[in-house]
Amino acid sequence: MKLWAGRFQKETDKKVNDFNSSIGFDARLYREDIEGSIAHATMLGEVGIVTAEEAKQIVEGLQGILADIESGKVEFTVDAEDIHMNIETLLTERIGDTGKKLHTARSRNDQIALDMRSHLKKEVGEVIALIKKLEGVLYDKAQENMETIMPGYTHLQRAQPTTFAHYMMAYAQMFRRDVGRLQDTYKRMDEMPLGSGALATSTFPIDRQSVAKQLGYARVTENSMDSVADRDFVIEFASALSIIMMHLSRFSEEVILWCSNEFQFLDLDDAYSTGSSIMPQKKNPDVAELVRGKTGRVYGSLMTLLTMMKGLPLAYNKDMQEDKEAIFDAVDTVKLCLDVFADMFKTATVKQYNMRKAASGGFINATDCADYLVRKGIPFRDAYKIVGKLISYCIEHDEYLETLTLKDFCSICSEFDASVYDAIALRTCVNERKVEGGPSHDSVTKQMESLKKFLKTI
Template sequence: MKLWAGRFQKETDTLVNDFNSSISFDARLYKEDIAGSMAHAAMLGKTGIIEAHEAEKIIDGLKAILADVEADQVEFSMENEDIHMNIESLLTQRIGQTGKRLHTARSRNDQVAVDFRLYVKKEIPVIIGMIQDLEEVLVKKAQANLHTVMPGYTHLQRAQPTTFAHYMMAYANMLKRDITRLEDCLERMDECPLGAGALATSTYPVDRFQTAAALGFRCPTDNSMDSVSDRDFAIEFLSACSILMMHLSRFSEEIILWCSWEFKYVELDDAYSTGSSIMPQKKNPDVAELVRGKTGRVYGSLITLLTVMKGLPLAYNKDMQEDKEPVFDAIDTVELCIPVFAAMLDTLTVKEKNMRAAASGGFINATDCADYLVKKGMPFREAYMIVGKLVNFCIKAGETLDTLPLKDFKAVSPIFEEDVYQALELNTCVNGRQVYGGPSAESVQQQIDHIKDFLAQRKKG
């Protein structure tokens, strides 16, 4: 018989029972459910709502169940619908009538809310740790490539010279924001809904501050209706995960392009590539492609939960049972993607000569040529027009700005002198950009040091 069966005169139809059941996916909350139940039982005993010896018996029974579950000696039942009723039924079977006292002053509504928060609260630091490991790889790659000149792009067209280190630190700063977003999410969700009951708390003198502290929360939630109907923490978490995956997807796209024959800026390690079943020459960037593909899966989780919640009146509705699967799937996906992406990046080979050869073409020093004229007194717009004419001339003549004879420079402006070639040299172009945040070796070293400091602070914390 179901724990809620008192009001009903008929058994639940098998189809409804299967449809209603969530144990197939919420079984992974067993540890959080038992922790919440132990905290609740301890509070019941301390406040005198139940006898102290009953609370102790319940807690001992729950500890034994936890040990058996972790030893794979417990089989959960579809008949008991969810993890909460499965644990409570097991407890009652083992310790008898005392087990039935556990649910005093509690509802499955606040029970699932606290379980779910505890689970997400536990997983956020895991994901943050993985991102930090990826940041370490980016720092290492950047440090080794401070002087590796490559083209920077806009519209996927060669635009201005930069370095591979500068590129790596761009992604390092994206991931830094991902870490702080997850930290913000963790701080906002650090409130305990246990004790809110079904929606209006309880007539028993429950101590919500005790249970909040016992479960490691900063404080209890302020409003009981909001406590059981809120899934903002899960939506915010999925949003942070989606932005994180967007960053990984953008990075994956770059790597996919860079390791193609058309670019050949990097080569992936054999251990992080795959071959073709028919084309023996192929070396495919499957890791990067799968990360790019799995990004849509995490986006889908976010949209699923936003859609589930968009029309729900207060307080709890059964629709909210659909909250956990998308969050679980997003966690599994993110925690699968980050380590393998980090390993792929760590082992790839940077083709420095190919990057520099590409940077030598495409007139990526054209802006520097215009700046050369401006520094000699010419207005920028006039300099811009002159360099545009020079580029057009070079294209027709099969030259670059680096190889164009000085007489051709002087033909468009007498301001040009022999020093123009030094101004147009790629290392000069890169290291002349010493503005804070720029690609010069000095500036990128600052960026590397900032990320190192950021990571060190979190290790201390």
């Protein structure tokens, strides 16, 4: 019999029962639901709404249910609709009428708000731990490639020389920001909604602060209507997860390009590659491609949540049941992608020679050549035009700046002398960029020290 059966004259149609049920996906909240119920029952006993013996009986009954669930002895039923009613039904079956007192001074509305917050707080921590793992991989790759010169790109065209270590620190910054977003999300998530009831709290003298303390929350929510109607914390988490996936997708695109024969900058370990069913020579970067593809899936979850909430009046509406599948799938997808991507990249081989060779072509030292002339007193715009003429000359004669003779340089501008060759050497181009945040050895070392310090704080 339904818990609300007193109001209705007919049994719920089976199709409606199946349609309405959420146990198929909210079953994963069993621990949070039971922990919340234990805290609530303990508080009911503390303030005298139930006797101390009744509170003890309820708590022990819930602890037994938790143990049985985790040992595989419990099967949830669609008839009980959701995780809350499944647990309450089991409790009443085990301890009798005392179990029916558990729901005093609460609603499933504030109960699910609590369960979701408690569950997602844990998930935030797990996602941060996986980002930390990936950041560690980036640090190690950077440390191994402090002197690995490679071309940096704009518009996917070779632009200026950098190092692979500098490149890795760029992605490290992205993921650091992701951690910051998750930490901010956690702060707003860390508010305890139980005690808000259906929307207007309760006439019983409950102690919300006691429940919050038991469950490890920083504070209680301030408005009961907002407490049960709010899913900002779910949407904000989904937004942070989407940005993580955007960063992973960009990184994946780089990996895919670098593994191609056209680049040959990276070689993935066989354990993290796949082959072709028809072309025996193929070694495909499927992990990176799947991460790139799954990004759209996480974006979809965010759009589901935003669209679901956009027209809902206060307070709780059944539409909000749709938050769970979306955020659960987004969390599961991001955790899977972070974990496997970190392992894939950790085992990849950086082809240092090919990176250096690519940096030697494409005139990526052109800006440095112009800067050389600026130091000679020539205005930058004039220096820019002079170097442009040099590049045209190089293209016409199949040369690079570093292969031109001094006579060639001087034919374009008399300010050149033999020191130009050192100025446009790739090592010089990289290590003279000593500006904070740049690719010089000292600058990248500082970036890595900052990352190392950051990793100790999370």
